[in-house]
Amino acid sequence: MARHVVVGKGPIGSTLAQQLADAGHEVLVLSRSGGPAVRTTPAGGSIEHRAADASDPAALTRAAHGAAALHNCVNPPYHRWTTDWPPVASALLAAAEATGAVLVVAGNLYGYGRGTQLMREDSPLATTETKGAVRAAMWVEAERRHRAGALRATEVRGSDYLGPGAQAHAHVGPRMLEPLLAGKPLYPIGSADTAHSWTYLPDFARALVAAAETEAAWGRPWHVPSPEPLTYREVATRFATAAGAPAPRVRTVPLAVVRAIGLVNPMMREVHAMGYQFVEPFVLDATASERVLGVTATPWSRIVDETLAAWRARPGDAQRTGTGRAAA
Numbered sequence: 001m002a003r004h005v006v007v008g009k010g011p012i013g014s015t016l017a018q019q020l021a022d023a024g025h026e027v028l029v030l031s032r033s034g035g036p037a038v039r040t041t042p043a044g045g046s047i048e049h050r051a052a053d054a055s056d057p058a059a060l061t062r063a064a065h066g067a068a069a070l071h072n073c074v075n076p077p078y079h080r081w082t083t084d085w086p087p088v089a090s091a092l093l094a095a096a097e098a099t100g101a102v103l104v105v106a107g108n109l110y111g112y113g114r115g116t117q118l119m120r121e122d123s124p125l126a127t128t129e130t131k132g133a134v135r136a137a138m139w140v141e142a143e144r145r146h147r148a149g150a151l152r153a154t155e156v157r158g159s160d161y162l163g164p165g166a167q168a169h170a171h172v173g174p175r176m177l178e179p180l181l182a183g184k185p186l187y188p189i190g191s192a193d194t195a196h197s198w199t200y201l202p203d204f205a206r207a208l209v210a211a212a213e214t215e216a217a218w219g220r221p222w223h224v225p226s227p228e229p230l231t232y233r234e235v236a237t238r239f240a241t242a243a244g245a246p247a248p249r250v251r252t253v254p255l256a257v258v259r260a261i262g263l264v265n266p267m268m269r270e271v272h273a274m275g276y277q278f279v280e281p282f283v284l285d286a287t288a289s290e291r292v293l294g295v296t297a298t299p300w301s302r303i304v305d306e307t308l309a310a311w312r313a314r315p316g317d318a319q320r321t322g323t324g325r326a327a328a
Contacts, residue, residue: 001025001045002068004212005101007054007092009035011165012106012158013073016205021045023209030054030063055087060095069212070101078270081131089138097151103142104212106204107157107221109284111136114276119284121157121221129273139221146219154211158199158224159284160277162235163303164310165201172198172235177311180236185249189258189271190278192233192250197284199226200298202306210293217293223286225297232278242304255279 001024006013009031017027024043028050029035035049052059054074064070072092076084096103112119113127125136142153166173171188179186186192207224211217230238236248255275262269290296298306 003028003066004069004071005030005060005064005067006071006073007031007052007060008073008075008106009049010073010075011161011167011170011201012075012204012208013071015163015165015201016071016073016106016208017047019202019205019209021047028063028067030060055084055091057091057094057098060091061098064095064099064101067099067101070096070099070103071208071212072103072105077267078131079266081134081270085134085138089141093142093145093151093153096153097145100152102212102218103151103153104208105139105142105153105155106208107135107139107155109157109159109282110274111139114280117281117283119223119282121223121288131270131273143219152218154218155221156204156207156211156224156289157221157284158204158207159197159226159282161199161201161204163201163307166307171232176236177239177307180240180248181243181245181311183246183249185251186232186236187251187253188232188278189253190255190275191231192236192252193231194279195229195231195281195283196278197226197229197282198235199224200303203295203298207289207293207295210295214293222289222293223284225286225290225293225295226284227297227300227303229281229283230300238300238304239308243308 003026004020005028006017007030009029017029020027021041022043024045027047030050030052034051038046038048040046074088092103109119110132111125111127112123113132116123127133139155145151146153160171162172168174176186204224211222233250240248258268258272262272
């Protein structure tokens with residue numbers, strides 16, 4: 001089995017590390033805070049956590065020595081992308097170049113920009129929004145170095161994610177499930193009735209693994225195969241129906257309100273800049289990824305069931321609801 005280094009232990013990095021270890025791989029997870037020393041899996045894999053500065057090329061190079069792949073799962077706060085991403089991206093490129101590890105970047109769809117009706121991997125990176133431009137520039141540089149033969153790199157782009165491990169900032173995560181299952185109103189940004197692609201976290205991880213292990217995938221970007229697009233309201237309805245909860249009560253937050261909050265809140269200012277994703281169709285195509293990476297999207301029925309099962313299994317859930325189930 002191979003050795004993989006995962007930089008970042010958020011939802012994507014943690015899901016990826018677990019999948020790799022479950023497949024018998026040796027996984028080193030780097031993050032600011034570190035974590036448990038070593039944990040083994042029944043398949044013979046292991047996960048080790050280590051504290052590291054993701055912007056330190058020497059530290060990343062030492063960690064990636066002997067690794068088959070170096071996975072970039074870092075995710076700085078929105079309002080710090082312009083300052084935090086460049087040194088991290090530079091350090092990861094340096095480490096990949098020095099060690100020969102394949103650089104596998106967990107990316108997003110921001111680089112395509114507003115008005116891209118169906119996003120494909122060959123859609124132009126034409127965004128004029130700051131955060132999307134940062135991510136686009138990161139890939140352009142990685143691709144340039146790959147073509148020059150300095151390193152091997154690939155990027156896997158997903159949409160807004162959901163599933164076990166999704167955290168408070170996720171559109172379909174605690175901020176949807178907790179009020180939904182308690183019969184309380186939901187407050188999505190923009191429109192609740194616009195078609196949107198949603199990416200399942202385990203599918204994201206599977207695509208990252210496949211991209212790392214498939215030589216034909218190197219040197220270009222890929223999309224995570226995702227289930228059919230659904231509106232926010234449709235997603236909420238599926239979860240409510242499966243959980244036996246009341247039909248969702250949806251009260252949208254207009255972008256004008258988000259913009260006003262952004263005048264005093266830097267994070268909300270950046271959220272407003274991405275608001276177009278929830279007032280017009282935001283749909284990806286992953287046909288090429290399915291063909292080359294061999295990954296297919298998990299169907300919605302399974303996504304809902306697995307996400308609800310994980311939600312109900314949270315530590316202390318029985319104490320919160322009195323039933324061991326999410327409140328309905």
